[in-house]
Amino acid sequence: MNIRIITVGKIKEKYLTLAIQEYAKRLNSYCRLEIIEVKDEKIPENASEAQRTKALQSEGKRILNYLKEQDILVTLEICGDQMDSQSFAQKIETYGIQGKSQLTFVIGGSIGLCPEIKKRSNWKLSFSEMTFPHQLFRVILLEQVYRAFKIINGETYHK
């Protein structure tokens, strides 16, 4: 299976980079992992609605450049569908069995994801109703994908 993670903005914290590298290394045994970072738009704290919309559209265009028609697009959205790790693993496994082997996860930047990307989404996935920072969220997603492959392969992993 090919897992691609498209993210908006760079990782600035060393400890997060180390955690990402660790999970990327672990995932090597289970899938082909690609992480793509697209440039984020810098907008002021007090940006107007129009400025936000423009910034979201620019980030969205950069993301769309990487999407292929056959990709299963999984958008990470706070208001998406919540599930437990077993169901998450099962859904990934089912896509694999159906021959849909290119899963593309998209994590928004600090201002979220634009409507065009959300509209194109095949699977809107929420990890809870809480808001996590986008840099940390990359680690959380990688850990859950790793956990999913451990579950799919019937391997033990700490609970």
Ligand SMILES: C[S@@+](CC[C@H](N)C(=O)[O-])C[C@H]1O[C@@H](n2cnc3c(N)ncnc32)[C@H](O)[C@@H]1O
């Ligand atoms: C700081 S959040 C963006 C917050 C923005 N106000 C919004 O409503 O999307 C950055 C990104 O992290 C991801 N994210 C954060 N918390 C999440 C959660 N609980 N479930 C799913 N994705 C989450 C989403 O992709 C989000 O676009």
